[in-house]
Amino acid sequence: MTAATPRFATLAVHAGSAPDASTGARVTPIYQTASFVFNDADHAASLFGLEAFGNIYTRITNPTQSVLESRVAALEGGTAALAVASGHAAQFLALHTLMEPGDEFVAGRQLYGGSINQFNHSFKKFDWHVVWADSTDPESFARAITLKTRAIFCESICNPGGIIADLPAIAAIAKAHGIPFIVDNTMASPYLCRPKEFGADIVVESLTKFMGGHGNSIGGVIVDCGTYDWLGAKHRYKTLVEPNASYNGMRLAETFGNFAFAIACRVMGLRDLGPAISPMNAFLILTGIETLPLRMAKHCENALAVAQYLEKHPGVSWVNYAGLPGNKSYALQQKLCPLGAGAVFTFGLKGGYEAGKRLCSELRLFSLLANIGDTRSLVIHPASTTHRQLTDAQRTAAGAGDEVIRLSVGIEDKADIIADLEQALAKVG
Ligand SMILES: *Cc1c(COP(=O)(O)O)cnc(C)c1O
Numbered sequence: 001m002t003a004a005t006p007r008f009a010t011l012a013v014h015a016g017s018a019p020d021a022s023t024g025a026r027v028t029p030i031y032q033t034a035s036f037v038f039n040d041a042d043h044a045a046s047l048f049g050l051e052a053f054g055n056i057y058t059r060i061t062n063p064t065q066s067v068l069e070s071r072v073a074a075l076e077g078g079t080a081a082l083a084v085a086s087g088h089a090a091q092f093l094a095l096h097t098l099m100e101p102g103d104e105f106v107a108g109r110q111l112y113g114g115s116i117n118q119f120n121h122s123f124k125k126f127d128w129h130v131v132w133a134d135s136t137d138p139e140s141f142a143r144a145i146t147l148k149t150r151a152i153f154c155e156s157i158c159n160p161g162g163i164i165a166d167l168p169a170i171a172a173i174a175k176a177h178g179i180p181f182i183v184d185n186t187m188a189s190p191y192l193c194r195p196k197e198f199g200a201d202i203v204v205e206s207l208t209k210f211m212g213g214h215g216n217s218i219g220g221v222i223v224d225c226g227t228y229d230w231l232g233a234k235h236r237y238k239t240l241v242e243p244n245a246s247y248n249g250m251r252l253a254e255t256f257g258n259f260a261f262a263i264a265c266r267v268m269g270l271r272d273l274g275p276a277i278s279p280m281n282a283f284l285i286l287t288g289i290e291t292l293p294l295r296m297a298k299h300c301e302n303a304l305a306v307a308q309y310l311e312k313h314p315g316v317s318w319v320n321y322a323g324l325p326g327n328k329s330y331a332l333q334q335k336l337c338p339l340g341a342g343a344v345f346t347f348g349l350k351g352g353y354e355a356g357k358r359l360c361s362e363l364r365l366f367s368l369l370a371n372i373g374d375t376r377s378l379v380i381h382p383a384s385t386t387h388r389q390l391t392d393a394q395r396t397a398a399g400a401g402d403e404v405i406r407l408s409v410g411i412e413d414k415a416d417i418i419a420d421l422e423q424a425l426a427k428v429g
Pocket residue numbers: 086087088089112114115155159184186187205206207208209218219220372
């Protein structure tokens with residue numbers, strides 16, 4: 001790379017990678033190995049003591065994984081990143097680094113259904129308590145903060161409702177209270193939105209979705225934006241600031257400065273809890289990221305065309321796509337994700353629950369499955385699937401009521417996507 005500041009599409013192809021020094025391989029190799037030979041016993045000791053950076057064991061670092069981390073950090077504008085086995089593992093390790101038993105975090109309730117489950121149920125076992133706010137109402141975050149709050153969490157574009165959170169307003173509240181702000185940027189990807197520019201301290205993403213982009217691998221990432229001052233914080237984030245017994249009393253925030261959070265997630269969270277990404281999945285996701293700008297532009301163009309078509313259909317009661325000028329999130333979309341509103345959105349069918357299930361069965365080009373961000377067009381009826389574990393009230397609050405259909409519009413020809421919806425809607429009546 002020669003340009004002083006490569007632009008986004010250039011970073012998507014090149015950031016973090018170089019031809020393989022020993023073989024000349026142009027594409028980043030899949031380093032399919034569990035462990036790495038040390039130069040000698042002193043080298044081994046320095047790696048284990050965090051005095052030198054290098055590879056020890058693929059649960060903690062791997063060269064394929066490292067290229068993926070550098071690339072995502074560059075695209076998000078962060079200081080460092082940690083790639084892990086899934087988006088859920090990323091959320092888990094990010095919060096594990098911040099939370100102690102009895103602590104609370106505030107989360108916008110318009111979230112991916114799996115995250116609602118993780119926060120409400122599994123995190124309770126660690127005595128971590130989620131307090132719900134409303135992502136469309138920044139002041140609700142301020143009201144939910146207590147002396148025990150250790151993090152604020154929301155999605156940039158919310159899954160499945162397609163609402164856009166007012167990141168600058170929520171970030172201002174987090175800053176005023178001295179609390180780190182975590183943004184799940186899965187639905188937008190850094191092509192559409194870079195939360196750091198709007199005040200996020202930490203970005204988490206499921207790489208399974210638009211980043212990998214082909215529905216072939218599960219992965220997740222934590223990006224350290226390098227903005228939060230751990231040593232100056234009024235709360236003691238023990239993992240970051242206390243002398244670390246497993247590293248000779250080292251204080252991570254002191255030693256690693258503006259990338260200490262990423263290091264802590266790796267050397268405490270990933271090392272001890274173990275959800276490492278496989279080199280093969282890191283490779284597939286890295287390959288996917290090379291075409292992220294091309295795919296996202298096409299996803300957004302197709303999604304807008306589909307939303308405009310559905311808006312006029314007599315069997316459809318409403319369409320919630322932030323890219324439509326009448327939408328509640330339109331102004332925020334223009335401000336936070338001006339290149340497009342993403343490819344995932346919901347619409348309501350006049351026929352309710354049964355019509356929702358029927359439509360999913362009648363679609364031919366769309367695949368009925370629980371995923372988003374594939375090249376292929378995908379559909380699901382959240383009330384009978386992803387959100388069925390929630391109560392009616394939680395479902396409605398999450399934007400997944402009985403009549404709701406969620407689409408993830410793919411990169412096929414948009415005329416074919418619309419034709420498929422047309423024939424299926426005709427059958428639903
Ligand atoms: C899918 C998803 C996750 C979880 O990611 P996995 O890779 O499936 O673990 C988290 N947040 C959002 C917004 C998602 O869509």
